[in-house]
Amino acid sequence: xxxLIHQILAGLATGGIYACMALxxxxxxQAIDHLNFAQGEMAMFSTFIAWQxxxxxxxxxxxxxxxxxxxxxxxxxxxxxxxxxxxHAPVLSHIVVFIALFVIINSLAGFIWDFSIKAFPSPFGTxxxxxxxxxxxxxxxxMGVTVLLLVLLYLFFRHTRIGLAMRxxxxxxxxxxxxxIRVGWMVALGWGMAAAIGAVAGMLIAPVxxxxxxxxxxxxxxxxxxxxxxxLTSPGxxxxxxFAVGVIENLAGTFIPHVGRxxxxxxxxxxxxxxxxxxxxxxxxxxxxTRV
Amino acid sequence: MPPKxxxxxxxxxxxxxxxPPGARRLAVAVLLLAALALPFFVxxxxxxxxxxxxxxxxxxxxxxxxxxxxGQFSLGHSAFFGIGAYTAAILIDQAGLPYWLTFPLAGLxxxxxxxxxxxxxxxxxxxxxxxxxxxxxxxxxxxxxxxxLEPWTGGVxxxxxxxxxxxxxxxxxxxxxxxxxxxAISLGLTVCAFNLVNSRTGRxxxxxxxxxxxxRAMGIDIALxxxxxxxxxxxxxxxxGALSAVVVQFVAPDSFTFVLAVALFVGLVVGGVGxxxxxxxxxxxxxxxxxxxxxxxxxxxxxxxxxxxxxxxxIMPSGAAGLLRLIAERLRRMVGQGRDDPAGRRxx
Numbered sequence: 001x002x003x004l005i006h007q008i009l010a011g012l013a014t015g016g017i018y019a020c021m022a023l024x025x026x027x028x029x030q031a032i033d034h035l036n037f038a039q040g041e042m043a044m045f046s047t048f049i050a051w052q053x054x055x056x057x058x059x060x061x062x063x064x065x066x067x068x069x070x071x072x073x074x075x076x077x078x079x080x081x082x083x084x085x086x087x088h089a090p091v092l093s094h095i096v097v098f099i100a101l102f103v104i105i106n107s108l109a110g111f112i113w114d115f116s117i118k119a120f121p122s123p124f125g126t127x128x129x130x131x132x133x134x135x136x137x138x139x140x141x142x143m144g145v146t147v148l149l150l151v152l153l154y155l156f157f158r159h160t161r162i163g164l165a166m167r168x169x170x171x172x173x174x175x176x177x178x179x180x181i182r183v184g185w186m187v188a189l190g191w192g193m194a195a196a197i198g199a200v201a202g203m204l205i206a207p208v209x210x211x212x213x214x215x216x217x218x219x220x221x222x223x224x225x226x227x228x229x230x231x232l233t234s235p236g237x238x239x240x241x242x243f244a245v246g247v248i249e250n251l252a253g254t255f256i257p258h259v260g261r262x263x264x265x266x267x268x269x270x271x272x273x274x275x276x277x278x279x280x281x282x283x284x285x286x287x288x289x290t291r292v
Numbered sequence: 293m294p295p296k297x298x299x300x301x302x303x304x305x306x307x308x309x310x311x312p313p314g315a316r317r318l319a320v321a322v323l324l325l326a327a328l329a330l331p332f333f334v335x336x337x338x339x340x341x342x343x344x345x346x347x348x349x350x351x352x353x354x355x356x357x358x359x360x361x362x363g364q365f366s367l368g369h370s371a372f373f374g375i376g377a378y379t380a381a382i383l384i385d386q387a388g389l390p391y392w393l394t395f396p397l398a399g400l401x402x403x404x405x406x407x408x409x410x411x412x413x414x415x416x417x418x419x420x421x422x423x424x425x426x427x428x429x430x431x432x433x434x435x436x437x438x439x440x441l442e443p444w445t446g447g448v449x450x451x452x453x454x455x456x457x458x459x460x461x462x463x464x465x466x467x468x469x470x471x472x473x474x475x476a477i478s479l480g481l482t483v484c485a486f487n488l489v490n491s492r493t494g495r496x497x498x499x500x501x502x503x504x505x506x507x508r509a510m511g512i513d514i515a516l517x518x519x520x521x522x523x524x525x526x527x528x529x530x531x532x533g534a535l536s537a538v539v540v541q542f543v544a545p546d547s548f549t550f551v552l553a554v555a556l557f558v559g560l561v562v563g564g565v566g567x568x569x570x571x572x573x574x575x576x577x578x579x580x581x582x583x584x585x586x587x588x589x590x591x592x593x594x595x596x597x598x599x600x601x602x603x604x605x606x607i608m609p610s611g612a613a614g615l616l617r618l619i620a621e622r623l624r625r626m627v628g629q630g631r632d633d634p635a636g637r638r639x640x
């Protein structure tokens with residue numbers, strides 16, 4: 001029983017990372033209606049920028065805010081420069097451009113900052129939160145920030161004009177344009193926000209997994225998985241999904257004999273596929289009906 | 293996201309199919325002659341590279357049948373490629389079967405696996421299917437490495453195979469022989485793909501892609517056809533995998549990661565989704581462009597590759613198929629302006 005609780009808490013701690021990433025994934029999905037495969041790399045690059053700023057002597061919170069601002073601008077620019085000319089290209093071509101961005105950003109980061117592993121400071125400290133030492137202060141802080149982001153996003157999308165305009169632009173670009181929404185800029189704004197959220201996620205994750213160009217590879221996958229399990233249309237679902245994936249991964253690794261530890265990634269993924277076959281739009285997602 | 297999938301399907305007619313049949317036959321003949329002459333003029337290593345390009349082309353063709361003609365996403369075809377390769381390697385290594393017998397067997401195994409995977413995939417659409425197949429791709433190397441399978445797969449070490457020599461005392465090097473074998477198999481599979489696409493079954497597949505609801509209303513068994521397509525697609529990719537095992541003489545779990553799946557996907561889009569000859573262009577792209585990028589800059593190879601990829605998509609947003617169609621269209625217009633078309637082909 002003690003093992004079980006221990007593993008669930010440890011799962012929640014890693015789940016916090018996935019939840020953070022899943023939230024960023026869902027954000028951009030809402031804004032542009034695609035899964036962005038380069039999302040993890042964008043977050044990694046932002047984290048490197050923060051690291052560089054701190055190396056130059058900028059204090060943590062200033063670097064944090066500056067990085068979020070730079071990432072926002074970067075995401076915006078990326079959409080305007082790379083994707084705006086391709087608006088009418090087929091969906092599959094977009095995915096190829098995501099893949100291209102992925103390798104470009106990864107390779108650039110390796111070129112500028114090399115592939116050695118770097119430590120990244122945590123604003124919350126790393127001492128254990130309780131006596132048992134199951135959750136560190138950083139884990140708790142990360143969960144707190146994730147939930148805070150979620151609430152802010154909820155308020156933004158539900159209760160501001162621009163949030164409503166963004167949702168409209170994603171859901172039905174043609175009609176949105178007809179009522180005077182500048183769809184192109186809304187999409188760009190979505191990119192900017194997703195990049196900014198990714199930057200926050202990256203800076204929270206980096207103290208745990210350490211900073212290097214490939215740090216986001218598996219995290220992005222789990223983030224996708226969390227987002228899909230929760231439902232791509234529901235930011236709250238994505239966060240729950242992220243935590244669930246972390247817990248499932250840990251429990252499978254501990255309790256399934258023999259193959260559990262070796263195949264814990266596969267088992268987590270198989271469970272996700274199982275969830276999808278039962279609830280195809282995720283646990284909390286809306287079923288999207290199309291008119292024939 | 294069904295409307296978008298339908299939209300991507302529109303590239304199905306994107307091929308330069310409007311070229312007159314004579315010109316097309318000529319193009320095929322020239323290409324074939326070039327392909328036959330090639331191994332006698334270049335070094336063995338280049339022959340090996342072209343063999344690999346053909347193998348990727350077969351795998352991309354499989355993916356094309358699934359995505360281009362049936363509208364189902366897959367980011368997991370590296371898994372089928374790996375299963376095919378391992379089936380061939382294990383049969384040669386443990387059962388001592390002759391290598392040529394393993395190709396159909398690997399195809400068969402992959403057909404069954406693909407069909408079975410296609411059944412749960414029926415419930416998934418668009419991005420969800422992409423993720424499920426992506427999960428398959430990510431899980432495959434781990435499964436191949438896992439200890440219960442180790443007696444057969446050799447774990448992390450993989451399996452080493454001996455390269456077969458040319459049979460019947462043909463005056464060919466091993467590389468040349470494997471090249472011709474691969475060429476023959478890829479030609480055969482391409483003809484099969486053409487026939488499949490142009491058959492009643494092919495029309496059913498495309499009807500499902502373009503409008504599943506209307507297809508069902510016309511009495512097409514969607515579940516059956518979708519899973520069958522998954523099976524056939526996996527079969528093609530599995531045969532390609534088996535060929536690669538023999539040509540590379542080695543299989544290891546880390547040759548079949550999702551990086552391969554992504555490469556196949558890129559090849560599919562670059563060649564042209566839903567245009568069968570595009571698979572060859574895709575295969576060549578997948579093999580040669582990363583090498584090219586590495587030659588431009590060692591440190592920034594990834595960035596160069598990515599930039600090339602983005603430029604390619606800028607120039608031809610719907611792949612080589614779209615570009616060729618555009619060129620064919622321009623040419624036809626130019627020729628058409630020169631003389632009145634007596635057949636009235638343009639007024640069609």
